[in-house]
Amino acid sequence: GAGVSQSPSNKVTEKGKDVELRCDPISGHTALYWYRQSLGQGLEFLIYFQGNSAPDKSGLPSDRFSAERTGGSVSTLTIQRTQQEDSAVYLCASSPQTGERAQHFGDGTRLSIL
Amino acid sequence: SQKIEQNSEALNIQEGKTATLTxxxxxxxxxxxxxxxxxxxxxxxxxxxxxxNEKEKRKERLKVTFDTTLKQSLFHITASQPADSATYLCALASYNTDKLIFGTGTRLQVFP
Incomplete structure:
Protein backbone atom coordinates (compact mmCIF):
# COMPACT_ATOMS: atom_id res chain seq x y z
CA GLY A 1 0.00 0.00 0.00
CA ALA A 2 0.89 3.66 -0.16
CA GLY A 3 3.16 5.27 2.36
CA VAL A 4 2.56 8.43 4.36
CA SER A 5 1.51 11.24 2.06
CA GLN A 6 1.99 14.93 2.82
CA SER A 7 0.73 17.95 0.95
CA PRO A 8 1.73 20.36 -0.30
CA SER A 9 5.34 19.33 -0.81
CA ASN A 10 6.36 22.98 -0.87
CA LYS A 11 4.64 26.07 0.48
CA VAL A 12 5.79 29.66 0.21
CA THR A 13 3.78 32.30 2.02
CA GLU A 14 4.08 35.77 3.40
CA LYS A 15 4.70 36.52 7.04
CA GLY A 16 1.46 36.85 8.94
CA LYS A 17 -0.55 34.46 6.78
CA ASP A 18 -2.08 31.22 8.06
CA VAL A 19 -1.03 27.89 6.56
CA GLU A 20 -2.47 24.38 6.67
CA LEU A 21 -0.35 21.30 6.13
CA ARG A 22 -1.94 17.94 5.46
CA CYS A 23 -0.89 14.40 6.34
CA ASP A 24 -2.45 11.16 5.10
CA PRO A 25 -1.09 8.33 7.24
CA ILE A 26 -0.75 4.71 6.23
CA SER A 27 -4.14 3.03 6.35
CA GLY A 28 -4.74 1.30 9.67
CA HIS A 29 -2.03 3.14 11.56
CA THR A 30 -3.48 4.46 14.79
CA ALA A 31 -0.59 6.68 15.85
CA LEU A 32 0.31 9.91 14.02
CA TYR A 33 3.16 12.31 14.75
CA TRP A 34 4.21 15.74 13.57
CA TYR A 35 7.83 16.91 13.63
CA ARG A 36 9.67 19.98 12.45
CA GLN A 37 13.16 19.93 10.95
CA SER A 38 15.09 23.13 10.47
CA LEU A 39 18.03 23.32 8.08
CA GLY A 40 20.84 21.05 9.27
CA GLN A 41 19.00 20.17 12.46
CA GLY A 42 17.43 17.07 13.89
CA LEU A 43 13.72 16.47 14.16
CA GLU A 44 11.79 18.47 16.74
CA PHE A 45 8.69 16.76 18.12
CA LEU A 46 5.51 18.81 17.81
CA ILE A 47 2.42 16.71 18.54
CA TYR A 48 1.32 13.06 18.76
CA PHE A 49 -2.10 11.48 18.23
CA GLN A 50 -2.92 7.96 19.39
CA GLY A 51 -6.33 6.55 18.64
CA ASN A 52 -9.08 8.33 20.57
CA SER A 53 -6.78 9.52 23.34
CA ALA A 54 -6.12 13.18 23.95
CA PRO A 55 -3.15 14.25 21.81
CA ASP A 56 0.25 14.96 23.34
CA LYS A 57 0.75 18.62 22.43
CA SER A 58 3.83 19.13 24.55
CA GLY A 59 6.07 19.99 21.59
CA LEU A 60 4.00 22.76 20.03
CA PRO A 61 6.21 25.88 20.19
CA SER A 62 3.41 28.42 20.62
CA ASP A 63 -0.35 28.80 20.58
CA ARG A 64 -0.10 29.76 16.90
CA PHE A 65 0.36 26.05 16.20
CA SER A 66 -2.50 23.59 16.33
CA ALA A 67 -3.32 20.22 14.82
CA GLU A 68 -6.30 17.99 14.48
CA ARG A 69 -6.93 14.49 13.30
CA THR A 70 -10.33 13.76 11.84
CA GLY A 71 -11.85 10.31 11.92
CA GLY A 72 -8.64 8.81 13.20
CA SER A 73 -7.01 9.23 9.82
CA VAL A 74 -6.04 12.46 8.04
CA SER A 75 -4.34 15.15 10.10
CA THR A 76 -3.95 18.87 9.51
CA LEU A 77 -1.28 21.05 11.12
CA THR A 78 -2.23 24.72 11.17
CA ILE A 79 0.14 27.60 11.78
CA GLN A 80 -1.52 30.96 12.32
CA ARG A 81 0.12 34.34 11.76
CA THR A 82 3.27 32.75 10.40
CA GLN A 83 6.67 34.10 11.36
CA GLN A 84 9.97 33.74 9.52
CA GLU A 85 11.27 31.39 12.22
CA ASP A 86 8.48 28.98 11.26
CA SER A 87 10.36 28.23 8.04
CA ALA A 88 11.31 24.55 8.14
CA VAL A 89 10.39 21.13 6.81
CA TYR A 90 7.34 19.73 8.57
CA LEU A 91 7.36 15.96 8.70
CA CYS A 92 4.51 13.62 9.51
CA ALA A 93 4.87 9.99 10.58
CA SER A 94 2.49 7.19 11.44
CA SER A 95 2.86 3.86 13.19
CA PRO A 96 0.64 0.88 13.86
CA GLN A 97 -0.71 0.68 17.41
CA THR A 98 1.74 1.60 20.13
CA GLY A 99 4.82 0.32 21.83
CA GLU A 100 8.26 0.32 20.24
CA ARG A 101 6.88 0.81 16.80
CA ALA A 102 8.90 2.04 13.88
CA GLN A 103 7.60 5.34 12.61
CA HIS A 104 6.90 5.65 8.89
CA PHE A 105 7.60 9.13 7.59
CA GLY A 106 6.32 11.15 4.70
CA ASP A 107 8.71 13.32 2.74
CA GLY A 108 7.52 16.47 4.43
CA THR A 109 6.26 19.91 3.52
CA ARG A 110 8.96 22.51 2.99
CA LEU A 111 7.53 25.75 4.38
CA SER A 112 9.16 29.07 3.52
CA ILE A 113 7.97 32.29 5.12
CA LEU A 114 8.94 35.43 3.23
CA SER B 1 17.90 19.12 30.53
CA GLN B 2 17.62 16.08 28.28
CA LYS B 3 20.18 16.00 25.52
CA ILE B 4 21.00 13.64 22.65
CA GLU B 5 24.32 14.17 20.90
CA GLN B 6 25.53 12.82 17.60
CA ASN B 7 28.77 13.81 15.93
CA SER B 8 27.87 16.87 13.89
CA GLU B 9 30.90 16.47 11.68
CA ALA B 10 30.52 14.28 8.62
CA LEU B 11 32.11 10.87 8.68
CA ASN B 12 34.05 10.05 5.52
CA ILE B 13 35.17 6.46 4.99
CA GLN B 14 36.34 4.30 2.16
CA GLU B 15 34.13 1.69 0.57
CA GLY B 16 34.45 -1.70 2.23
CA LYS B 17 35.39 -0.32 5.63
CA THR B 18 33.19 -0.36 8.73
CA ALA B 19 31.45 2.89 9.59
CA THR B 20 30.78 3.56 13.28
CA LEU B 21 28.42 6.30 14.38
CA THR B 22 27.88 7.41 17.97
CA ASN B 53 17.68 -4.42 28.28
CA GLU B 54 19.39 -5.48 25.04
CA LYS B 55 23.09 -5.07 24.44
CA GLU B 56 23.27 -5.64 20.71
CA LYS B 57 21.02 -6.00 17.67
CA ARG B 58 21.95 -6.97 14.12
CA LYS B 59 20.29 -6.72 10.75
CA GLU B 60 22.24 -7.71 7.65
CA ARG B 61 25.26 -5.35 7.52
CA LEU B 62 23.98 -3.23 10.39
CA LYS B 63 24.77 -3.61 14.08
CA VAL B 64 23.59 -1.50 16.98
CA THR B 65 24.86 -1.60 20.55
CA PHE B 66 23.26 0.02 23.57
CA ASP B 67 25.13 0.73 26.80
CA THR B 68 22.82 2.26 29.40
CA THR B 69 25.73 2.70 31.83
CA LEU B 70 27.70 4.80 29.37
CA LYS B 71 24.45 6.26 28.02
CA GLN B 72 25.62 5.52 24.52
CA SER B 73 24.59 3.68 21.39
CA LEU B 74 26.94 2.76 18.58
CA PHE B 75 25.71 2.11 15.04
CA HIS B 76 27.94 0.08 12.74
CA ILE B 77 27.72 -0.49 9.00
CA THR B 78 30.08 -3.23 7.85
CA ALA B 79 31.39 -3.55 4.29
CA SER B 80 30.15 -0.02 3.62
CA GLN B 81 29.05 0.99 0.13
CA PRO B 82 28.63 4.38 -1.55
CA ALA B 83 24.87 3.75 -1.43
CA ASP B 84 25.12 3.89 2.38
CA SER B 85 25.94 7.59 2.14
CA ALA B 86 23.19 9.45 4.02
CA THR B 87 22.45 11.11 7.35
CA TYR B 88 21.82 8.73 10.24
CA LEU B 89 19.61 9.77 13.13
CA CYS B 90 19.24 8.19 16.54
CA ALA B 91 16.03 8.60 18.49
CA LEU B 92 14.99 7.69 22.03
CA ALA B 93 11.65 7.04 23.66
CA SER B 94 10.81 6.93 27.34
CA TYR B 95 8.48 4.47 29.02
CA ASN B 96 4.75 5.04 28.59
CA THR B 97 5.13 7.15 25.48
CA ASP B 98 5.92 6.60 21.84
CA LYS B 99 7.12 10.16 21.43
CA LEU B 100 10.62 10.06 19.95
CA ILE B 101 13.35 12.55 20.75
CA PHE B 102 15.84 12.75 17.88
CA GLY B 103 19.51 13.57 17.74
CA THR B 104 20.76 16.00 15.12
CA GLY B 105 22.17 13.22 12.96
CA THR B 106 25.55 12.37 11.49
CA ARG B 107 26.22 12.55 7.78
CA LEU B 108 28.07 9.54 6.41
CA GLN B 109 29.93 9.73 3.12
CA VAL B 110 31.31 6.49 1.67
CA PHE B 111 33.67 7.04 -1.21
CA PRO B 112 34.83 4.41 -3.74
Missing part, protein backbone atom coordinates in the same frame (compact mmCIF):
# COMPACT_ATOMS: atom_id res chain seq x y z
CA UNK B 23 24.80 8.54 19.87
CA UNK B 24 25.23 9.83 23.42
CA UNK B 25 22.48 11.01 25.74
CA UNK B 26 22.22 12.70 29.12
CA UNK B 27 19.44 13.16 31.68
CA UNK B 28 17.40 10.49 29.99
CA UNK B 29 16.27 6.94 30.80
CA UNK B 30 15.10 5.55 27.47
CA UNK B 31 12.94 2.47 27.16
CA UNK B 32 14.28 1.94 23.67
CA UNK B 33 16.38 3.55 20.99
CA UNK B 34 15.89 3.62 17.23
CA UNK B 35 18.16 4.44 14.30
CA UNK B 36 16.89 6.04 11.12
CA UNK B 37 18.42 6.88 7.77
CA UNK B 38 17.58 10.14 6.00
CA UNK B 39 18.43 11.02 2.42
CA UNK B 40 18.36 14.65 1.18
CA UNK B 41 14.82 15.88 0.61
CA UNK B 42 13.26 12.72 2.03
CA UNK B 43 11.74 11.67 5.31
CA UNK B 44 13.66 9.39 7.69
CA UNK B 45 13.48 5.64 7.17
CA UNK B 46 13.52 3.24 10.12
CA UNK B 47 16.50 0.89 10.37
CA UNK B 48 16.76 -0.75 13.78
CA UNK B 49 15.29 -0.70 17.28
CA UNK B 50 17.09 -1.80 20.44
CA UNK B 51 15.54 -2.02 23.89
CA UNK B 52 17.15 -0.84 27.11
Missing amino acids: CNYTNYSPAYLQWYRQDPGRGPVFLLLIRE
Whole structure:
Protein backbone atom coordinates (compact mmCIF):
# COMPACT_ATOMS: atom_id res chain seq x y z
CA GLY A 1 0.00 0.00 0.00
CA ALA A 2 0.89 3.66 -0.16
CA GLY A 3 3.16 5.27 2.36
CA VAL A 4 2.56 8.43 4.36
CA SER A 5 1.51 11.24 2.06
CA GLN A 6 1.99 14.93 2.82
CA SER A 7 0.73 17.95 0.95
CA PRO A 8 1.73 20.36 -0.30
CA SER A 9 5.34 19.33 -0.81
CA ASN A 10 6.36 22.98 -0.87
CA LYS A 11 4.64 26.07 0.48
CA VAL A 12 5.79 29.66 0.21
CA THR A 13 3.78 32.30 2.02
CA GLU A 14 4.08 35.77 3.40
CA LYS A 15 4.70 36.52 7.04
CA GLY A 16 1.46 36.85 8.94
CA LYS A 17 -0.55 34.46 6.78
CA ASP A 18 -2.08 31.22 8.06
CA VAL A 19 -1.03 27.89 6.56
CA GLU A 20 -2.47 24.38 6.67
CA LEU A 21 -0.35 21.30 6.13
CA ARG A 22 -1.94 17.94 5.46
CA CYS A 23 -0.89 14.40 6.34
CA ASP A 24 -2.45 11.16 5.10
CA PRO A 25 -1.09 8.33 7.24
CA ILE A 26 -0.75 4.71 6.23
CA SER A 27 -4.14 3.03 6.35
CA GLY A 28 -4.74 1.30 9.67
CA HIS A 29 -2.03 3.14 11.56
CA THR A 30 -3.48 4.46 14.79
CA ALA A 31 -0.59 6.68 15.85
CA LEU A 32 0.31 9.91 14.02
CA TYR A 33 3.16 12.31 14.75
CA TRP A 34 4.21 15.74 13.57
CA TYR A 35 7.83 16.91 13.63
CA ARG A 36 9.67 19.98 12.45
CA GLN A 37 13.16 19.93 10.95
CA SER A 38 15.09 23.13 10.47
CA LEU A 39 18.03 23.32 8.08
CA GLY A 40 20.84 21.05 9.27
CA GLN A 41 19.00 20.17 12.46
CA GLY A 42 17.43 17.07 13.89
CA LEU A 43 13.72 16.47 14.16
CA GLU A 44 11.79 18.47 16.74
CA PHE A 45 8.69 16.76 18.12
CA LEU A 46 5.51 18.81 17.81
CA ILE A 47 2.42 16.71 18.54
CA TYR A 48 1.32 13.06 18.76
CA PHE A 49 -2.10 11.48 18.23
CA GLN A 50 -2.92 7.96 19.39
CA GLY A 51 -6.33 6.55 18.64
CA ASN A 52 -9.08 8.33 20.57
CA SER A 53 -6.78 9.52 23.34
CA ALA A 54 -6.12 13.18 23.95
CA PRO A 55 -3.15 14.25 21.81
CA ASP A 56 0.25 14.96 23.34
CA LYS A 57 0.75 18.62 22.43
CA SER A 58 3.83 19.13 24.55
CA GLY A 59 6.07 19.99 21.59
CA LEU A 60 4.00 22.76 20.03
CA PRO A 61 6.21 25.88 20.19
CA SER A 62 3.41 28.42 20.62
CA ASP A 63 -0.35 28.80 20.58
CA ARG A 64 -0.10 29.76 16.90
CA PHE A 65 0.36 26.05 16.20
CA SER A 66 -2.50 23.59 16.33
CA ALA A 67 -3.32 20.22 14.82
CA GLU A 68 -6.30 17.99 14.48
CA ARG A 69 -6.93 14.49 13.30
CA THR A 70 -10.33 13.76 11.84
CA GLY A 71 -11.85 10.31 11.92
CA GLY A 72 -8.64 8.81 13.20
CA SER A 73 -7.01 9.23 9.82
CA VAL A 74 -6.04 12.46 8.04
CA SER A 75 -4.34 15.15 10.10
CA THR A 76 -3.95 18.87 9.51
CA LEU A 77 -1.28 21.05 11.12
CA THR A 78 -2.23 24.72 11.17
CA ILE A 79 0.14 27.60 11.78
CA GLN A 80 -1.52 30.96 12.32
CA ARG A 81 0.12 34.34 11.76
CA THR A 82 3.27 32.75 10.40
CA GLN A 83 6.67 34.10 11.36
CA GLN A 84 9.97 33.74 9.52
CA GLU A 85 11.27 31.39 12.22
CA ASP A 86 8.48 28.98 11.26
CA SER A 87 10.36 28.23 8.04
CA ALA A 88 11.31 24.55 8.14
CA VAL A 89 10.39 21.13 6.81
CA TYR A 90 7.34 19.73 8.57
CA LEU A 91 7.36 15.96 8.70
CA CYS A 92 4.51 13.62 9.51
CA ALA A 93 4.87 9.99 10.58
CA SER A 94 2.49 7.19 11.44
CA SER A 95 2.86 3.86 13.19
CA PRO A 96 0.64 0.88 13.86
CA GLN A 97 -0.71 0.68 17.41
CA THR A 98 1.74 1.60 20.13
CA GLY A 99 4.82 0.32 21.83
CA GLU A 100 8.26 0.32 20.24
CA ARG A 101 6.88 0.81 16.80
CA ALA A 102 8.90 2.04 13.88
CA GLN A 103 7.60 5.34 12.61
CA HIS A 104 6.90 5.65 8.89
CA PHE A 105 7.60 9.13 7.59
CA GLY A 106 6.32 11.15 4.70
CA ASP A 107 8.71 13.32 2.74
CA GLY A 108 7.52 16.47 4.43
CA THR A 109 6.26 19.91 3.52
CA ARG A 110 8.96 22.51 2.99
CA LEU A 111 7.53 25.75 4.38
CA SER A 112 9.16 29.07 3.52
CA ILE A 113 7.97 32.29 5.12
CA LEU A 114 8.94 35.43 3.23
CA SER B 1 17.90 19.12 30.53
CA GLN B 2 17.62 16.08 28.28
CA LYS B 3 20.18 16.00 25.52
CA ILE B 4 21.00 13.64 22.65
CA GLU B 5 24.32 14.17 20.90
CA GLN B 6 25.53 12.82 17.60
CA ASN B 7 28.77 13.81 15.93
CA SER B 8 27.87 16.87 13.89
CA GLU B 9 30.90 16.47 11.68
CA ALA B 10 30.52 14.28 8.62
CA LEU B 11 32.11 10.87 8.68
CA ASN B 12 34.05 10.05 5.52
CA ILE B 13 35.17 6.46 4.99
CA GLN B 14 36.34 4.30 2.16
CA GLU B 15 34.13 1.69 0.57
CA GLY B 16 34.45 -1.70 2.23
CA LYS B 17 35.39 -0.32 5.63
CA THR B 18 33.19 -0.36 8.73
CA ALA B 19 31.45 2.89 9.59
CA THR B 20 30.78 3.56 13.28
CA LEU B 21 28.42 6.30 14.38
CA THR B 22 27.88 7.41 17.97
CA CYS B 23 24.80 8.54 19.87
CA ASN B 24 25.23 9.83 23.42
CA TYR B 25 22.48 11.01 25.74
CA THR B 26 22.22 12.70 29.12
CA ASN B 27 19.44 13.16 31.68
CA TYR B 28 17.40 10.49 29.99
CA SER B 29 16.27 6.94 30.80
CA PRO B 30 15.10 5.55 27.47
CA ALA B 31 12.94 2.47 27.16
CA TYR B 32 14.28 1.94 23.67
CA LEU B 33 16.38 3.55 20.99
CA GLN B 34 15.89 3.62 17.23
CA TRP B 35 18.16 4.44 14.30
CA TYR B 36 16.89 6.04 11.12
CA ARG B 37 18.42 6.88 7.77
CA GLN B 38 17.58 10.14 6.00
CA ASP B 39 18.43 11.02 2.42
CA PRO B 40 18.36 14.65 1.18
CA GLY B 41 14.82 15.88 0.61
CA ARG B 42 13.26 12.72 2.03
CA GLY B 43 11.74 11.67 5.31
CA PRO B 44 13.66 9.39 7.69
CA VAL B 45 13.48 5.64 7.17
CA PHE B 46 13.52 3.24 10.12
CA LEU B 47 16.50 0.89 10.37
CA LEU B 48 16.76 -0.75 13.78
CA LEU B 49 15.29 -0.70 17.28
CA ILE B 50 17.09 -1.80 20.44
CA ARG B 51 15.54 -2.02 23.89
CA GLU B 52 17.15 -0.84 27.11
CA ASN B 53 17.68 -4.42 28.28
CA GLU B 54 19.39 -5.48 25.04
CA LYS B 55 23.09 -5.07 24.44
CA GLU B 56 23.27 -5.64 20.71
CA LYS B 57 21.02 -6.00 17.67
CA ARG B 58 21.95 -6.97 14.12
CA LYS B 59 20.29 -6.72 10.75
CA GLU B 60 22.24 -7.71 7.65
CA ARG B 61 25.26 -5.35 7.52
CA LEU B 62 23.98 -3.23 10.39
CA LYS B 63 24.77 -3.61 14.08
CA VAL B 64 23.59 -1.50 16.98
CA THR B 65 24.86 -1.60 20.55
CA PHE B 66 23.26 0.02 23.57
CA ASP B 67 25.13 0.73 26.80
CA THR B 68 22.82 2.26 29.40
CA THR B 69 25.73 2.70 31.83
CA LEU B 70 27.70 4.80 29.37
CA LYS B 71 24.45 6.26 28.02
CA GLN B 72 25.62 5.52 24.52
CA SER B 73 24.59 3.68 21.39
CA LEU B 74 26.94 2.76 18.58
CA PHE B 75 25.71 2.11 15.04
CA HIS B 76 27.94 0.08 12.74
CA ILE B 77 27.72 -0.49 9.00
CA THR B 78 30.08 -3.23 7.85
CA ALA B 79 31.39 -3.55 4.29
CA SER B 80 30.15 -0.02 3.62
CA GLN B 81 29.05 0.99 0.13
CA PRO B 82 28.63 4.38 -1.55
CA ALA B 83 24.87 3.75 -1.43
CA ASP B 84 25.12 3.89 2.38
CA SER B 85 25.94 7.59 2.14
CA ALA B 86 23.19 9.45 4.02
CA THR B 87 22.45 11.11 7.35
CA TYR B 88 21.82 8.73 10.24
CA LEU B 89 19.61 9.77 13.13
CA CYS B 90 19.24 8.19 16.54
CA ALA B 91 16.03 8.60 18.49
CA LEU B 92 14.99 7.69 22.03
CA ALA B 93 11.65 7.04 23.66
CA SER B 94 10.81 6.93 27.34
CA TYR B 95 8.48 4.47 29.02
CA ASN B 96 4.75 5.04 28.59
CA THR B 97 5.13 7.15 25.48
CA ASP B 98 5.92 6.60 21.84
CA LYS B 99 7.12 10.16 21.43
CA LEU B 100 10.62 10.06 19.95
CA ILE B 101 13.35 12.55 20.75
CA PHE B 102 15.84 12.75 17.88
CA GLY B 103 19.51 13.57 17.74
CA THR B 104 20.76 16.00 15.12
CA GLY B 105 22.17 13.22 12.96
CA THR B 106 25.55 12.37 11.49
CA ARG B 107 26.22 12.55 7.78
CA LEU B 108 28.07 9.54 6.41
CA GLN B 109 29.93 9.73 3.12
CA VAL B 110 31.31 6.49 1.67
CA PHE B 111 33.67 7.04 -1.21
CA PRO B 112 34.83 4.41 -3.74
